[in-house]
Amino acid sequence: MSIIQAKNIYKVYNETHVPVHALNGVDLEIEKGEFTAIVGPSGSGKTTLLNIIGGLDLPTEGDIFIEGTNLKTLSSRQLIDFRLHNIGFVFQAYNLIPVLTALENTEFILELQGVSKKEREKRAMEILKTVDIADKRDHKPGQLSGGQQQRVAVARALVSQPKYIIADEPTANLDSKSTEELLTLMKKMNEKFQTTFVFATHDQRVMDKARRIITIEDGKAVKDETFER
């Protein structure tokens, strides 16, 4: 069964003034354990699609199902709760909480979920070890390099074992070495935990690792390729 099902998705911004058609009827299915990149030129609609898949935005038309739940039927509060328990996020600008340490940033989602302090500390430390950044547990984001911050962001996304992880241009601010390390890490997590990753990217290095590449142009999915990697 598909984890993510997008059916005939349309997204129009500024409907009342000068409408911008960001998505024009996208159909998409993503299975559990996929390592998928959504690619396309700037303004093609890939970030809009990622936002809709991530429950950050809702389609103007069409439906988005996550394991059978139609996100359009959820209230604003239910949607926030849904994101908290089902989706992990990795952002281009890392977006860690600057005043918290690496460990606290990783624990943060678990705390929002109401996990006990002992349990969340244990799980956060485990995942920090897995992403090989445990020695920086007491460092704040400002004391970490871009690559290290992105590792913490990945740890934060993974720690609650979400159904899938949305990563919007995760390598855009990283140098080649950090990019390679991060992609290797994500691939490892994908294989180890069967975590589904969906990227929006124009980074060729990400595309080279992806097993499926969906190309978006002018708000439509124009190409859907799979690779054995």
Add this chain to the structure above:
Amino acid sequence: MLLAIAWRNLWRNKLRSSVIFISIAVGIIGAITSVGFMSGMVDQREDAAIANEVSNIQIHNPKFLLNDEAQYMVPGAAQKVSEIEQIPQVKGVSLRLKVTGMAASANAGAGITIRGVNVASELKVSDINQNVIEGTYLTQNARFPAVVGQKLAHKLDLGLGDKIIITLSDSSGTITSGAFQIEGIFKTANDQFDESNVFVKKSDLAKLIGYPNNVGNEIAIRLNSNMDTPMVVNKLDKMMVGDIHSDKIIIQSWDQIQPLLKSMVEMMDYFSYLFLIIIMAALAFAIINTMLMAVMERTREIGMLMALGMNKRKIFNLILLETIFLSIIGAFIGLGVSVLVVHHYAIYGFDLTNAASGLNSFGYSARIFFRVSNEFYFISLILVVIIAIISSISPALKALKLQPATAIRENI
């Protein structure tokens, strides 16, 4: 963790937070010390009025209050005095003979109130003896001694040992005069009182105007604590209910005798809080501005928190906590400094010697001893918290309006 984030967020922009801490602190220091000054001034006036002028409670014949004539005595005064002395809250009771008349010297004359007092009992009721700046208070053995206010002495150009001629009506209504020797000169903070009052021995005055020594037209009662005044008045009302109902006596507390002073005390309380609220309202705008800036600077961060699944209630609480921390730190600094300033001036007083003549003419002392109640400190702190909560609403609502999908792409 919400507490930790809110607390640590405060220190992200130390300069901006410090400006707010200082603003709140200065506002509170300004409000509390001003209130301390004004309360001290009014309290001193109240204390002085009770100690030197009206005591806590007075009992009169109602007709005396209407006509101010010596003949309207308090019925059964001696008996009443001994009954009142039995009340535990009572410090002292003085039966006085109070008469209005004229004082004259070789050079000038003035309208005065002559207070005939029993020295031993008066010392427990009035602090005039402590305000004698030249000579002594009425001594038991001296013949026809008088203690006059400094202002009156200057007006009549009299000094210690000089004779003051007092003219007044006797018991038969005939004008009579007596010469008293000035044994002491007093000075209180109230020039008007000093200019219009002469203290003499009650036995001397009674003899001069033809009354026995055991009668009086005023019973002055001094209590150990002014707080007990309403309770003792109530007790006296019950004790003397018959005389009150038959209009033979009237019992008045100091605030009934000097209603202006009473309303001043009440107004002082009112203005203290009004003053504090105005300052806090002004500070609220600074707090709102700071928190709005903080929210705008952190648009992307708040968007990220929303994206990750932090619900609106928690976002609101985060902004609220941060605002409360910001305000409370400023409040504690302000309260701490205020306590020190008020404590200093409560002990050493705030010297206003340069304005002494003006202040004294209104009955105020030239050295103001600050006073701020613990209640006022506490209410100031509570008010800061309330202002912080109110101030956090606008920035918090702004934060809640953010859309995570757009907020996380903000470049600010």
